[in-house]
Amino acid sequence: MRRYLEIYWLMIRNSLIREMNFKANFTLWMVVEFLWFIGQIVFLEVLFSHVDRIGDWSKWECVLLVGTHQITAQIFQAFFYVNLAELPELIRTGRLDLMLLLPVDAQFAVSTRKFGMDNIVNACVGVAVVVFSLVQLHVVPQLHQVALYAVGIGFGVSVHYAILFGLATVAFWIVRAQGLIYGYFNVFNIARYPDSVFRGLFKIIFSFFIPVIIVANVPARILARALESPWNGLSQLAGAALFIVLAVRGFWLFALRRYSSASS
């Protein structure tokens, strides 16, 4: 374990040095991400100029939800996104073989090569928005709520990780499938909506098997609704996260067993 932490620290330091070499690009990326976030807030602003509730969610509860999604997604992207998004290319070019030879777990090696500092800045923007909407809601969360919120975010990040990793692993069979990476963004598009709008089979699939809907909703409820018990939601999220992380790990090992390099 310690060895892995040491390796990881070196990776992070390396990526920071690399990013600081392209300062303008780094700032621009930050602006792009920030614009997307503003776009989502504008979307809510437009919606709530016509209604005062979506499902049973008020405006500032929805803003808190979007902020929570932002924090989770940006933390995930900081640590894993670029690495997983490059996996199909590693497979296609055969560079994956090099990583399989490293004396560390292959999943660890492909997941942790680069780290995005700009995403951490944007996660902080998310935190600011969450705090601001709490003020608007006149809610002062208690310490245990904040702690459970953080735990919920942690599970959320692992769900993000599992879904993109699972999609990227499909690239062992389908060459040149940038569409897989788009799939991640498409699926998480619905994570920002209040859970109570969804119904039927769609809700079941995306709450339990591909648990996108609950990723931001569960932590947001823990923080915004002190009167609701946090345990139901949190245990559902924990169970779903554990399930999908293990399922994807199994899928990856299966894919590796069948893999015989790009050249042979």
Next chain:
Amino acid sequence: MTTMRDLAVKYWKVFDLGLQNTFVYRWNFLLRSIFGIVPLIGTVFVWQAIFQSKGAAINGYEYSSMIFYFMLTVFLNNLITPTEDEWQIAAEIRDGKISAYLTKPLNYLAYRISLYLGYRLLYISVVLLPIVILAWIFREHLRLPEHGITWLAFAASTTMAALLQFLIAYSLAMIAFWVLEVSTIIFLLFSFEYFLSGNVFPLDIMPAWMQGFIRWSPFTYELFFPAQVYMERVQGAALAQGLAIQTGWMLLSWVCARVLWSLGVRKYQAVGG
């Protein structure tokens, strides 16, 4: 001597090449369109909840016409939005591959438009099945225009929207002559395009003070306007004015594409020669 016919044959070959290239990526297309259904269904659920709590129309949109609006944007996006073109053009410039084109009797812009049309044709034929299934699921919300003339106006505005989208993407890719890393700039414009072309919600539900900007903004004419034309939400003088503004933006983006190309090539040859 080059006749019109030879020219047509030449670019037809390129068009065919675009078709063949794209066929390699059919998995990519299918995946994109299948995953694209998830946000659409999410949107449907959200608007269902909104119309339930509102209990009335929003700026003339009923629940049904709102769903139809999003169906139209999905169809139009699949039909006209360039997917890889700007990346490929930027990469060809950066890697110096355009040298090969400069020596040939070939207009790069015409070459690229032919490729783009080839891509789009194949793309839409691959994703047609998912779209038809989707249309069947939401069949109760589908509407046909009442007036025959609408079809003509819709065809015209969709064609111009396609050219506008392509020419903006092309002009953006030209930046690769000056800047090594263009992806951030492409994404920067894309984030404006995404919201302001009507992907997230119909632009006419935005507050009144935004409507002036929306009428004149080029992004409106990339997607939102053709959808409005089809739904017959713009008619008569407003339709004529809209088509005129769209034509203006299309010509402007064409000039922009030509000028950036010739400036870029001059810089490129100066560096290379």
